[in-house]
Amino acid sequence: MSDLLERLRGRGWRMTSQRRVVAQVLDGDHVHLTADEVHARAALLLPEISRATVYNTLGELVSLGEVIEVATDGRARRYDPNAHHPHHHLVCSTCGTVRDVHPTRDPLTDLPVEERFGFTVAAAEVTYRGLCPSCTRAPAQAPA
Amino acid sequence: MSDLLERLRGRGWRMTSQRRVVAQVLDGDHVHLTADEVHARAALLLPEISRATVYNTLGELVSLGEVIEVATDGRARRYDPNAHHPHHHLVCSTCGTVRDVHPTRDPLTDLPVEERFGFTVAAAEVTYRGLCPSCTRAPAQAPA
DNA sequence: TCTTGACTTGGATTGTGTCCATCGTAGGAT
DNA sequence: ATCCTACGATGGACACAATCCAAGTCAAGA
Numbered sequence: 309m310s311d312l313l314e315r316l317r318g319r320g321w322r323m324t325s326q327r328r329v330v331a332q333v334l335d336g337d338h339v340h341l342t343a344d345e346v347h348a349r350a351a352l353l354l355p356e357i358s359r360a361t362v363y364n365t366l367g368e369l370v371s372l373g374e375v376i377e378v379a380t381d382g383r384a385r386r387y388d389p390n391a392h393h394p395h396h397h398l399v400c401s402t403c404g405t406v407r408d409v410h411p412t413r414d415p416l417t418d419l420p421v422e423e424r425f426g427f428t429v430a431a432a433e434v435t436y437r438g439l440c441p442s443c444t445r446a447p448a449q450a451p452a
Numbered sequence: 453m454s455d456l457l458e459r460l461r462g463r464g465w466r467m468t469s470q471r472r473v474v475a476q477v478l479d480g481d482h483v484h485l486t487a488d489e490v491h492a493r494a495a496l497l498l499p500e501i502s503r504a505t506v507y508n509t510l511g512e513l514v515s516l517g518e519v520i521e522v523a524t525d526g527r528a529r530r531y532d533p534n535a536h537h538p539h540h541h542l543v544c545s546t547c548g549t550v551r552d553v554h555p556t557r558d559p560l561t562d563l564p565v566e567e568r569f570g571f572t573v574a575a576a577e578v579t580y581r582g583l584c585p586s587c588t589r590a591p592a593q594a595p596a
Numbered sequence: 597t598c599t600t601g602a603c604t605t606g607g608a609t610t611g612t613g614t615c616c617a618t619c620g621t622a623g624g625a626t
Numbered sequence: 627a628t629c630c631t632a633c634g635a636t637g638g639a640c641a642c643a644a645t646c647c648a649a650g651t652c653a654a655g656a
Contacts, residue, residue, distance in 0.1 A: 382521065
Protein backbone atom coordinates (compact mmCIF):
# COMPACT_ATOMS: atom_id res chain seq x y z
CA MET A 309 0.00 0.00 0.00
CA SER A 310 2.76 2.43 -0.82
CA ASP A 311 -0.14 3.77 -2.88
CA LEU A 312 -1.44 5.15 0.36
CA LEU A 313 1.80 6.92 1.20
CA GLU A 314 1.85 8.37 -2.32
CA ARG A 315 -1.69 9.65 -2.02
CA LEU A 316 -0.98 11.19 1.35
CA ARG A 317 2.11 12.93 0.07
CA GLY A 318 0.03 14.18 -2.83
CA ARG A 319 -2.43 15.67 -0.37
CA GLY A 320 0.31 17.71 1.25
CA TRP A 321 1.04 15.44 4.17
CA ARG A 322 4.41 15.95 5.78
CA MET A 323 5.80 12.44 5.81
CA THR A 324 7.05 11.47 9.27
CA SER A 325 8.27 8.15 10.57
CA GLN A 326 5.22 7.99 12.84
CA ARG A 327 2.75 8.38 9.99
CA ARG A 328 4.64 5.88 7.90
CA VAL A 329 4.47 3.33 10.70
CA VAL A 330 0.75 3.81 11.29
CA ALA A 331 0.06 3.38 7.58
CA GLN A 332 2.24 0.28 7.55
CA VAL A 333 0.34 -1.27 10.46
CA LEU A 334 -3.02 -0.67 8.81
CA ASP A 335 -1.67 -2.12 5.61
CA GLY A 336 -0.89 -5.43 7.37
CA ASP A 337 -3.78 -7.85 7.62
CA HIS A 338 -7.23 -6.65 6.83
CA VAL A 339 -8.15 -7.06 10.46
CA HIS A 340 -10.15 -4.30 12.12
CA LEU A 341 -7.90 -2.97 14.86
CA THR A 342 -8.74 -0.64 17.72
CA ALA A 343 -6.68 2.52 18.17
CA ASP A 344 -4.83 0.93 21.06
CA GLU A 345 -4.05 -2.16 18.99
CA VAL A 346 -2.72 0.05 16.23
CA HIS A 347 -0.62 1.84 18.82
CA ALA A 348 0.70 -1.46 20.19
CA ARG A 349 1.69 -2.71 16.74
CA ALA A 350 3.17 0.62 15.76
CA ALA A 351 5.22 0.67 18.95
CA LEU A 352 6.90 -2.57 17.89
CA LEU A 353 8.28 -0.73 14.91
CA LEU A 354 8.81 2.66 16.53
CA PRO A 355 8.86 2.33 20.33
CA GLU A 356 8.58 6.02 21.19
CA ILE A 357 5.37 6.66 19.23
CA SER A 358 2.69 8.21 21.42
CA ARG A 359 -0.97 7.37 21.68
CA ALA A 360 -1.93 10.94 20.81
CA THR A 361 -0.10 10.67 17.51
CA VAL A 362 -1.85 7.40 16.67
CA TYR A 363 -5.22 8.97 17.44
CA ASN A 364 -4.35 12.06 15.42
CA THR A 365 -3.15 10.05 12.44
CA LEU A 366 -6.14 7.71 12.46
CA GLY A 367 -8.47 10.71 12.65
CA GLU A 368 -6.74 12.30 9.69
CA LEU A 369 -6.90 9.10 7.66
CA VAL A 370 -10.61 8.82 8.43
CA SER A 371 -11.37 12.37 7.39
CA LEU A 372 -9.39 11.87 4.20
CA GLY A 373 -11.54 8.83 3.47
CA GLU A 374 -8.59 6.45 3.46
CA VAL A 375 -9.80 4.49 6.48
CA ILE A 376 -13.28 3.78 7.84
CA GLU A 377 -14.19 4.06 11.49
CA VAL A 378 -16.38 1.18 12.70
CA ALA A 379 -18.34 1.19 15.97
CA THR A 380 -19.88 -2.26 16.39
CA ASP A 381 -20.10 -2.74 20.14
CA GLY A 382 -20.03 0.52 22.07
CA ARG A 383 -16.51 -0.32 23.13
CA ALA A 384 -13.43 0.87 21.31
CA ARG A 385 -13.85 2.08 17.75
CA ARG A 386 -12.18 -0.07 15.11
CA TYR A 387 -10.37 1.09 12.01
CA ASP A 388 -10.99 -0.54 8.66
CA PRO A 389 -8.33 0.07 6.02
CA ASN A 390 -10.44 -1.41 3.22
CA ALA A 391 -12.00 1.92 2.26
CA HIS A 392 -11.61 1.46 -1.48
CA HIS A 393 -14.37 -1.04 -2.09
CA PRO A 394 -17.60 -0.27 -0.29
CA HIS A 395 -18.62 -3.14 1.94
CA HIS A 396 -20.41 -4.06 5.13
CA HIS A 397 -19.62 -6.20 8.16
CA LEU A 398 -20.49 -9.67 9.36
CA VAL A 399 -19.84 -10.08 13.08
CA CYS A 400 -19.77 -13.30 15.08
CA SER A 401 -21.91 -12.80 18.17
CA THR A 402 -19.81 -15.27 20.13
CA CYS A 403 -16.18 -14.62 19.31
CA GLY A 404 -16.42 -11.13 17.79
CA THR A 405 -14.71 -11.98 14.51
CA VAL A 406 -15.46 -9.43 11.80
CA ARG A 407 -15.57 -10.21 8.07
CA ASP A 408 -16.09 -7.81 5.22
CA VAL A 409 -19.13 -8.70 3.10
CA HIS A 410 -20.73 -7.37 -0.07
CA PRO A 411 -24.53 -7.44 -0.26
CA THR A 412 -26.12 -7.25 -3.69
CA ARG A 413 -28.10 -4.12 -2.95
CA ASP A 414 -27.55 -0.74 -1.35
CA PRO A 415 -29.99 -0.33 1.55
CA LEU A 416 -30.01 3.44 0.95
CA THR A 417 -32.41 2.85 -1.92
CA ASP A 418 -34.82 1.09 0.43
CA LEU A 419 -35.38 4.04 2.76
CA PRO A 420 -38.37 5.93 1.40
CA VAL A 421 -38.49 9.72 1.62
CA GLU A 422 -41.26 9.67 4.20
CA GLU A 423 -38.98 7.62 6.45
CA ARG A 424 -36.15 10.17 6.31
CA PHE A 425 -37.69 12.82 8.57
CA GLY A 426 -35.96 15.71 6.84
CA PHE A 427 -32.50 14.22 7.34
CA THR A 428 -29.87 14.57 4.64
CA VAL A 429 -29.02 10.87 4.48
CA ALA A 430 -25.46 10.23 3.35
CA ALA A 431 -24.72 6.56 3.93
CA ALA A 432 -26.02 3.24 5.19
CA GLU A 433 -24.00 0.69 7.11
CA VAL A 434 -25.22 -2.86 7.56
CA THR A 435 -24.03 -5.04 10.41
CA TYR A 436 -24.93 -8.69 9.95
CA ARG A 437 -24.81 -10.70 13.16
CA GLY A 438 -24.62 -14.44 13.55
CA LEU A 439 -22.31 -17.30 14.41
CA CYS A 440 -19.11 -18.05 12.57
CA PRO A 441 -18.48 -21.65 11.45
CA SER A 442 -16.41 -22.67 14.45
CA CYS A 443 -18.76 -21.05 16.96
CA THR A 444 -21.70 -22.74 15.25
CA ARG A 445 -20.02 -26.11 15.79
CA ALA A 446 -18.91 -25.42 19.38
CA PRO A 447 -21.53 -23.08 20.83
CA ALA A 448 -19.95 -22.75 24.27
CA GLN A 449 -16.16 -22.63 24.05
CA ALA A 450 -13.53 -24.60 22.22
CA PRO A 451 -9.89 -23.81 22.93
CA ALA A 452 -8.51 -27.16 21.61
CA MET B 453 -46.50 -0.15 29.22
CA SER B 454 -47.38 -1.17 32.76
CA ASP B 455 -47.17 -4.38 30.72
CA LEU B 456 -43.45 -4.06 31.22
CA LEU B 457 -43.73 -3.93 35.00
CA GLU B 458 -46.05 -6.94 34.87
CA ARG B 459 -43.62 -8.91 32.72
CA LEU B 460 -40.76 -8.03 35.01
CA ARG B 461 -42.66 -9.10 38.09
CA GLY B 462 -43.53 -12.31 36.29
CA ARG B 463 -39.85 -12.91 35.70
CA GLY B 464 -39.14 -12.75 39.39
CA TRP B 465 -37.93 -9.19 39.65
CA ARG B 466 -38.04 -7.67 43.09
CA MET B 467 -39.96 -4.47 42.40
CA THR B 468 -38.15 -1.45 43.81
CA SER B 469 -38.91 2.23 43.44
CA GLN B 470 -35.69 2.62 41.44
CA ARG B 471 -36.64 -0.03 38.89
CA ARG B 472 -40.14 1.36 38.60
CA VAL B 473 -38.76 4.80 37.87
CA VAL B 474 -36.31 3.58 35.23
CA ALA B 475 -39.07 1.66 33.48
CA GLN B 476 -41.28 4.74 33.65
CA VAL B 477 -38.60 6.93 32.07
CA LEU B 478 -38.06 4.50 29.19
CA ASP B 479 -41.79 4.31 28.69
CA GLY B 480 -41.95 8.08 28.08
CA ASP B 481 -41.17 9.19 24.57
CA HIS B 482 -39.66 6.74 22.16
CA VAL B 483 -36.44 8.70 22.19
CA HIS B 484 -33.18 6.82 22.49
CA LEU B 485 -31.64 8.04 25.71
CA THR B 486 -28.12 7.51 26.97
CA ALA B 487 -27.65 5.98 30.40
CA ASP B 488 -26.85 9.40 31.80
CA GLU B 489 -29.98 10.89 30.29
CA VAL B 490 -32.04 8.09 31.79
CA HIS B 491 -30.37 8.82 35.11
CA ALA B 492 -31.12 12.53 34.85
CA ARG B 493 -34.79 11.93 34.09
CA ALA B 494 -35.10 9.28 36.74
CA ALA B 495 -33.55 11.64 39.27
CA LEU B 496 -36.39 14.10 38.70
CA LEU B 497 -38.77 11.47 40.01
CA LEU B 498 -36.48 9.90 42.59
CA PRO B 499 -33.62 12.25 43.47
CA GLU B 500 -31.44 9.76 45.35
CA ILE B 501 -31.19 7.20 42.55
CA SER B 502 -27.58 6.37 41.72
CA ARG B 503 -25.89 5.97 38.37
CA ALA B 504 -24.83 2.43 39.20
CA THR B 505 -28.43 1.40 39.69
CA VAL B 506 -29.46 2.92 36.39
CA TYR B 507 -26.65 1.05 34.64
CA ASN B 508 -27.57 -2.17 36.42
CA THR B 509 -31.25 -1.87 35.58
CA LEU B 510 -30.63 -1.00 31.94
CA GLY B 511 -28.27 -3.97 31.63
CA GLU B 512 -30.90 -6.27 33.08
CA LEU B 513 -33.60 -4.94 30.76
CA VAL B 514 -31.28 -5.52 27.80
CA SER B 515 -30.47 -9.09 28.73
CA LEU B 516 -34.18 -9.78 29.22
CA GLY B 517 -34.78 -8.51 25.69
CA GLU B 518 -37.08 -5.71 26.86
CA VAL B 519 -34.76 -2.96 25.66
CA ILE B 520 -32.22 -2.79 22.84
CA GLU B 521 -28.76 -1.35 23.30
CA VAL B 522 -27.69 0.80 20.36
CA ALA B 523 -24.02 1.61 19.80
CA THR B 524 -24.18 4.07 16.95
CA ASP B 525 -20.80 5.72 17.34
CA GLY B 526 -17.91 5.78 19.75
CA ARG B 527 -19.99 7.86 22.14
CA ALA B 528 -22.38 6.77 24.85
CA ARG B 529 -24.61 3.76 24.19
CA ARG B 530 -28.28 4.52 23.77
CA TYR B 531 -31.24 2.51 25.00
CA ASP B 532 -34.16 1.76 22.71
CA PRO B 533 -37.39 0.75 24.46
CA ASN B 534 -39.08 -0.19 21.18
CA ALA B 535 -37.79 -3.77 21.35
CA HIS B 536 -40.92 -5.54 20.18
CA HIS B 537 -41.21 -3.99 16.72
CA PRO B 538 -38.35 -4.59 14.27
CA HIS B 539 -36.82 -1.41 12.93
CA HIS B 540 -33.52 0.27 12.05
CA HIS B 541 -31.84 3.54 12.97
CA LEU B 542 -31.17 6.91 11.39
CA VAL B 543 -28.39 8.78 13.19
CA CYS B 544 -27.34 12.41 12.95
CA SER B 545 -23.58 12.53 12.46
CA THR B 546 -23.34 15.86 14.21
CA CYS B 547 -25.57 15.76 17.27
CA GLY B 548 -26.08 12.00 17.63
CA THR B 549 -29.88 12.08 17.58
CA VAL B 550 -31.41 8.69 16.68
CA ARG B 551 -34.72 8.00 14.94
CA ASP B 552 -36.39 4.68 14.29
CA VAL B 553 -36.93 3.98 10.59
CA HIS B 554 -38.57 1.23 8.56
CA PRO B 555 -36.91 0.40 5.22
CA THR B 556 -38.99 -1.39 2.63
CA ARG B 557 -36.70 -4.37 2.37
CA ASP B 558 -34.84 -6.69 4.71
CA PRO B 559 -31.10 -6.54 3.94
CA LEU B 560 -30.76 -10.16 5.09
CA THR B 561 -32.18 -11.25 1.75
CA ASP B 562 -29.44 -9.34 -0.06
CA LEU B 563 -26.51 -11.23 1.43
CA PRO B 564 -25.82 -14.10 -0.97
CA VAL B 565 -24.74 -17.47 0.37
CA GLU B 566 -21.22 -17.12 -1.02
CA GLU B 567 -20.87 -13.92 1.04
CA ARG B 568 -21.79 -15.63 4.31
CA PHE B 569 -18.56 -17.58 4.77
CA GLY B 570 -20.30 -20.41 6.58
CA PHE B 571 -21.80 -18.11 9.19
CA THR B 572 -25.27 -18.78 10.52
CA VAL B 573 -26.56 -15.28 9.93
CA ALA B 574 -29.31 -14.34 12.37
CA ALA B 575 -29.95 -10.63 11.94
CA ALA B 576 -29.05 -7.49 10.05
CA GLU B 577 -28.95 -4.02 11.57
CA VAL B 578 -28.89 -1.00 9.32
CA THR B 579 -27.55 2.33 10.50
CA TYR B 580 -28.36 5.22 8.20
CA ARG B 581 -26.13 8.25 8.74
CA GLY B 582 -26.67 11.85 7.79
CA LEU B 583 -27.57 15.24 9.16
CA CYS B 584 -30.80 15.98 11.00
CA PRO B 585 -32.82 19.01 9.87
CA SER B 586 -31.40 21.40 12.46
CA CYS B 587 -27.78 20.29 11.95
CA THR B 588 -28.25 20.65 8.20
CA ARG B 589 -29.22 24.28 8.74
CA ALA B 590 -26.50 25.07 11.29
CA PRO B 591 -23.51 23.00 10.16
CA ALA B 592 -21.07 24.25 12.79
CA GLN B 593 -23.39 24.53 15.77
CA ALA B 594 -23.32 28.31 15.32
CA PRO B 595 -26.15 30.05 17.15
CA ALA B 596 -28.03 32.16 14.60
C1' DT C 597 -43.05 -8.82 62.49
C1' DC C 598 -38.91 -10.95 61.37
C1' DT C 599 -35.37 -12.51 58.35
C1' DT C 600 -32.68 -12.81 54.50
C1' DG C 601 -30.59 -12.26 50.33
C1' DA C 602 -31.40 -9.43 46.43
C1' DC C 603 -30.89 -4.59 45.54
C1' DT C 604 -28.89 0.08 46.05
C1' DT C 605 -25.30 3.23 47.01
C1' DG C 606 -21.27 6.25 46.07
C1' DG C 607 -16.68 6.26 45.53
C1' DA C 608 -12.82 4.05 43.30
C1' DT C 609 -11.26 2.12 39.15
C1' DT C 610 -10.76 0.98 34.35
C1' DG C 611 -11.15 1.97 29.51
C1' DT C 612 -11.40 5.13 25.68
C1' DG C 613 -10.60 9.35 23.68
C1' DT C 614 -9.33 14.54 23.61
C1' DC C 615 -6.70 18.69 24.78
C1' DC C 616 -2.78 21.49 25.19
C1' DA C 617 1.80 23.59 26.00
C1' DT C 618 6.11 22.54 24.55
C1' DC C 619 9.60 20.38 21.85
C1' DG C 620 11.28 18.33 17.48
C1' DT C 621 11.83 17.98 12.61
C1' DA C 622 10.52 17.61 7.34
C1' DG C 623 11.22 19.84 3.61
C1' DG C 624 11.46 24.28 1.14
C1' DA C 625 14.53 28.33 0.77
C1' DT C 626 19.13 30.09 0.36
C1' DA D 627 24.94 21.68 2.83
C1' DT D 628 22.75 24.59 6.11
C1' DC D 629 19.16 27.31 7.98
C1' DC D 630 14.14 28.38 9.09
C1' DT D 631 9.80 27.72 10.38
C1' DA D 632 5.35 25.93 10.28
C1' DC D 633 3.57 21.55 10.90
C1' DG D 634 3.73 17.44 13.56
C1' DA D 635 4.93 14.68 17.87
C1' DT D 636 4.94 14.24 22.72
C1' DG D 637 3.08 12.97 27.24
C1' DG D 638 0.60 14.29 30.95
C1' DA D 639 -3.71 16.18 32.37
C1' DC D 640 -8.37 16.04 31.59
C1' DA D 641 -13.10 14.35 30.28
C1' DC D 642 -16.39 11.04 29.72
C1' DA D 643 -18.51 6.26 29.73
C1' DA D 644 -18.93 2.27 32.09
C1' DT D 645 -17.80 -1.19 35.68
C1' DC D 646 -16.49 -2.85 40.26
C1' DC D 647 -16.88 -3.29 45.13
C1' DA D 648 -17.75 -3.23 50.15
C1' DA D 649 -21.18 -1.78 53.02
C1' DG D 650 -25.80 -0.47 54.01
C1' DT D 651 -30.98 -1.04 52.89
C1' DC D 652 -35.35 -3.00 52.10
C1' DA D 653 -39.04 -6.08 49.42
C1' DA D 654 -41.48 -9.81 50.16
C1' DG D 655 -42.07 -14.52 51.82
C1' DA D 656 -42.45 -17.14 56.32
